Amino acid sequence: MNICIMMMRSGANTKRVIDNINRFAKVLDFESHALISHKSIIMTLKDLKTKETYTVVNQIPGYTIDFTIVSDISRASWKALDNNWSYEKINNRLNEIKNKKKYPLWIILLTVSLAGAGFANIFGGDLLNMGVTFIATLVGLSVSKFLHHKAFNPYIRTYISSVIASFVATLGIIFNIGSDPHIALATSVLFLVPGVPLINSFNDLYNNHILNGIVRFVSGFILVLAIGLGLITIMLIFNINALN
Amino acid sequence: MENIYISILIKSLSAGIAALGFGILFNIPRKVIFTVLFLGFLAGLIKFTFLNLSFTIITSTFFASLFVGILSIPLARRVHKPIVVFSIPSIIPMIPGYYAYKTILAIRKFTFLTVSDSEHQTLLNSIFTNGFMTLFILFAITVGVSAPMLLLGKDMARKLND
Structure with a gap:
């Protein structure tokens, strides 16, 4: 079945x-x-x-x-x-x-980018930060969707998308756009966070499907690592090290 | 004083929008779009209000996601959809992205740059504070949102799915 x-x-x-x-x-x-x-x-x-x-x-x-x-x-x-x-x-x-119809691509791109901008606002960014995050998410998600279409390995896909999204947001830091451009960088990769596998993993764990729960947790964790690696790559290349 | 309320409102609204965006990314049914927007907004409202009352961020996140978990149950009955469909998107705006970012920033500095001993100590401090913050906020979210569902057990689930 x-x-x-x-x-x-x-x-x-x-x-x-x-x-x-x-x-x-x-x-x-x-x-x-x-x-x-x-x-x-x-x-x-x-x-x-x-x-x-x-x-x-x-x-x-x-x-x-x-x-x-x-x-x-x-x-x-x-x-x-x-x-x-x-x-x-x-x-x-x-x-x-x-065969049910899915949302058209441009709606997904638009709303997820808006979500990114919303994130930037939640973490205390101003309008310009939100704009940077919007564009970074837009570019990152387009890449992610494109790679998904090409049937890439999900971990590599996440890594590449993370690198590209954070690269766009880094431009914001280089040109010093907005009050705190670091917020834009931090929130630009949030759309990649594997929320569903992680929450499902906990759900499985306390329904006693321990193995599945662990598998989901680990796969979610590798995705998070991929995002982090992408961020670190960009930080190394552009030598960003402000800690606030 | 008014300024604080307005900023809370705006932040909650962006939480709602963020929830909606993720909902669309997960291809939620059309019917629940507004439910997700509304739930995300309410969760943000609760979280920022609690934060404003100088609760810690972990406690406020826990209360907000607990609220989402509880409210999802009658809502699920009303729109005839499984609870996860709208509870997961609406808690995603609370994911501690900024703490995770700071952790990574500190780890990167700790491992890739040669710094003095005292600097190492501040970096270690930063890694652990932000790292555990991230972890515990995540715990607060998952426990908060799934506790009500678990406590109600199977009979309720049957009724909800009708």
Whole structure:
């Protein structure tokens, strides 16, 4: 069943994935047991009528966070349980969810850059700092999206985006734009922070999916390191060392 | 005095916008866009108010994310969506980016530049203060936002997802 893979890569926590599979299995008169790890899923389905069992091992492709999918599948699973959907109906609904329209790229770019500017404001920057962060985020995110399109390794992608975003923000320090250009540099890479894996990792940990929780934590931590490395690279090149 | 309130309002508003931006990045359903904006704004409002009342940043972050966690539950029921869809984007503006940045700056100076002993000590101090600040704010966020969900258990979850 593809449901599991779809949910896992869209950024659902392990417990939610298992709950949802169980619900779908119940509708179709199956009993399901699954072992979910970061890269693959092993699942056994038992037909309650014929007592036959099927076991499937499946790979999980790269992760892209998509809360619409998580939310829609969750919803569909309850509806299926309540209205006793057939296999075809579930399949149709899943395809519908899969092909749902995403936000257009320019809206994503615009709002995330605005978010960056918002960050700059939260940390006490003035309008000019916000402007610098806006542009840095815009450039960084465009690069990140482009590399994602080219199917780069996520860690390398984060590193490159971090280098580029902080490079743009560093221009702000060199030309001394705004009251505290360091704020712009600090906030320019925040859009890369892996908030969802980190929060999901804690979620998994106290639902006793310890292994998955640790895996998510480590992968999130490597992403944070990649961001930090990107920052350090730029700082070394331009020799920025003001500490305030 | 009024100035403080206005600056709190503006900061909270930018928190809301930041939350919205991340929501869009995670492709949240269209229905919850305003919910995320609103929750992010409220979280910012609470955090900055507490900070203004001279609570520490860790405590104020904890209260703000706890509030998001609690408020998410009735909201989830109203819009028929899983809680994580809007609770995660709205707490992301509270991520301690500036502390993390200062930590990295200090580490970089500590390892790459040759400095005197006394300077090393101030740098160590800076690494540890800012590093632990970052860590504990992160803890405050995750615990605060997920505690209400955990305490309510499974029966509630069934009702919420209807």
